[in-house]
Amino acid sequence: MKKLDFFDRTEQESNKKLQRRTFLSYLGFAAAGATSFLGWKWLNRQPIDNGALQPLRSTLETNEKILTSTFSEHHLVKTYPVEKAVKNVRINSLIGLQEDIDETAWRLIVRKGDGSTIPVSLDVIKKLPKKEIVYDFKCVEGWSQIQHWAGVPLRDFIVALGLQSQTKMKYIGMQTPDQRYYIGLDMPSALHPQTMLCYEMNGQPLIYQHGRPLRLIIPVKYGIKNLKNIGEIFFTNSKPRDYWMERGYDYYAGL
Amino acid sequence: MKTVLKKHPLGIRWFHWINFPLLTIMIWSGLLIYWAYTPYKISIGSKELFHFFPNSFYTALKIPHRLAEGMNFHFAFAWLFIINGLLYTLYTIFSGEWKYLLPNKHSFKEAWQVLLHDLHIRKYHPPQKKYNGAQRIAYTAIILMGIGSVLTGFAVYKPTQWNWLSVICGGYETARMEHFILTIGYVLFFIIHIAQVIKTGWHNFQAMITGFEVIPNATYPASSQKTETNEET
Numbered sequence: 466m467k468k469l470d471f472f473d474r475t476e477q478e479s480n481k482k483l484q485r486r487t488f489l490s491y492l493g494f495a496a497a498g499a500t501s502f503l504g505w506k507w508l509n510r511q512p513i514d515n516g517a518l519q520p521l522r523s524t525l526e527t528n529e530k531i532l533t534s535t536f537s538e539h540h541l542v543k544t545y546p547v548e549k550a551v552k553n554v555r556i557n558s559l560i561g562l563q564e565d566i567d568e569t570a571w572r573l574i575v576r577k578g579d580g581s582t583i584p585v586s587l588d589v590i591k592k593l594p595k596k597e598i599v600y601d602f603k604c605v606e607g608w609s610q611i612q613h614w615a616g617v618p619l620r621d622f623i624v625a626l627g628l629q630s631q632t633k634m635k636y637i638g639m640q641t642p643d644q645r646y647y648i649g650l651d652m653p654s655a656l657h658p659q660t661m662l663c664y665e666m667n668g669q670p671l672i673y674q675h676g677r678p679l680r681l682i683i684p685v686k687y688g689i690k691n692l693k694n695i696g697e698i699f700f701t702n703s704k705p706r707d708y709w710m711e712r713g714y715d716y717y718a719g720l
Numbered sequence: 721m722k723t724v725l726k727k728h729p730l731g732i733r734w735f736h737w738i739n740f741p742l743l744t745i746m747i748w749s750g751l752l753i754y755w756a757y758t759p760y761k762i763s764i765g766s767k768e769l770f771h772f773f774p775n776s777f778y779t780a781l782k783i784p785h786r787l788a789e790g791m792n793f794h795f796a797f798a799w800l801f802i803i804n805g806l807l808y809t810l811y812t813i814f815s816g817e818w819k820y821l822l823p824n825k826h827s828f829k830e831a832w833q834v835l836l837h838d839l840h841i842r843k844y845h846p847p848q849k850k851y852n853g854a855q856r857i858a859y860t861a862i863i864l865m866g867i868g869s870v871l872t873g874f875a876v877y878k879p880t881q882w883n884w885l886s887v888i889c890g891g892y893e894t895a896r897m898e899h900f901i902l903t904i905g906y907v908l909f910f911i912i913h914i915a916q917v918i919k920t921g922w923h924n925f926q927a928m929i930t931g932f933e934v935i936p937n938a939t940y941p942a943s944s945q946k947t948e949t950n951e952e953t
Binding site for chain 2: 471472474475476477478479480483486487490491494497501505516517518520521522524525528532535536537540541542543601603604605606607608609684685709712713714715719720
């Protein structure tokens with residue numbers, strides 16, 4: 466039996482028909498090219514929603530919906546032995562930080578959905594069972610670093626304060642005391658077992674550049690969500706404002 | 721009447737030309753992202769030969785300080801890139817076009833002969849069928865590279881939730897580097913591809929738009945090629 470060869474794919478055509486086919490092909494090609502070009506122009510002319518082109522912002526929100534369907538609190542970030550942690554922990558931003566905080570007078574404000582607040586002292590937080598984590602901290606810029614943090618898991622803190630009912634809300638917001646840096650977290654990420662309120666780094670109390678007296682460590686998010694110098698934590702059903710989201714970044718920023 | 725060779729089916733032409741702007745957008749937005757942390761370089765010992773990339777490159781292309789924009793484009797157009805690549809692969813499988821694209825047992829020897837010919841080391845060029853061995857290897861490799869980009873991309877995108885994927889890729893940082901190397905691979909592919917298309921000539925290029933190529937002489941290449949395939953069978 467004769468094997469069918471590529472060069473058997475021939476046909477007879479009149480010159481006129483060939484010219485017509487060539488013309489139509491080029492026409493289709495040009496039309497498709499022009500459509501893509503106009504589509505690109507259209508996209509780049511769209512209104513800006515918090516620093517991002519509106520259609521791209523919507524796509525980020527769709528991505529969030531698709532990807533959160535695979536989210537599980539049982540998916541944990543890889544942890545490392547403590548020797549792997551770096552000594553020089555990178556400082557990327559000082560927004561909202563304060564050098565002169567009196568830790569004895571300091572109170573963390575926890576605001577419930579109804580607006581009532583609970584002040585919590587650092588001593589109360591430090592008396593809760595301490596946990597440590599050594600993991601690869603990831604910055605949205607692309608770098609990552611194995612860092613060693615210690616504190617109390619946010620969900621243990623919530624239980625200790627008897628605020629379980631508040632976790633039925635959609636979001637947790639956090640901000641620095643001066644409100645210059647602020648973030649919003651979806652509740653599942655906030656309640657992930659590796660999300661922690663930290664007061665120690667490399668076995669030492671935090672220095673202010675790393676967020677003294679208390680900062681967030683949330684391995685399921687990029688560094689931009691790991692708020693330093695937490696002044697207030699609040700529970701809400703409306704999306705809390707978010708510093709980097711307002712500057713064009715993805716609100717979810719999940720890893 | 722002219723004898724016409726039906727070269728590229730409509731499906732393949734569409735997927736090919738849609739992929740071109742999509743890959744361009746992916747590489748451009750990837751550069752906007754890469755700019756924020758640029759650790760890769762080629763060095764021998766402590767001597768740095770080339771840093772990816774020199775500052776002049778970034779300023780010329782207006783890349784600096786556009787990380788968020790880059791991420792937003794990258795994570796939107798990635799879906800279109802994935803869908804187009806997936807449809808192309810499925811098309812080649814179900815249409816039977818894969819038979820011309822997958823390397824076979826002769827391809828590697830043939831690719832070597834093509835390489836020596838193209839580098840002007842040898843005059844001999846193996847008889848050209850739809851694709852020669854070098855093309856088969858390149859066009860199959862580019863699909864594997866695409867799959868690699870998607871997997872390493874997701875490994876960098878969701879390293880905690882999809883930790884298993886990150887582990888398969890050799891870790892978060894390794895996955896980012898692999899993702900970058902694959903991109904350099906596309907650029908090299910593109911350069912060689914364009915050079916070969918220019919070298920082969922207008923009729924070959926036009927066939928990627930019209931789908932067919934007029935056979936200038938009724939005996940070429942059909943009859944000569946047929947004898948050879950018959951010998952094989």
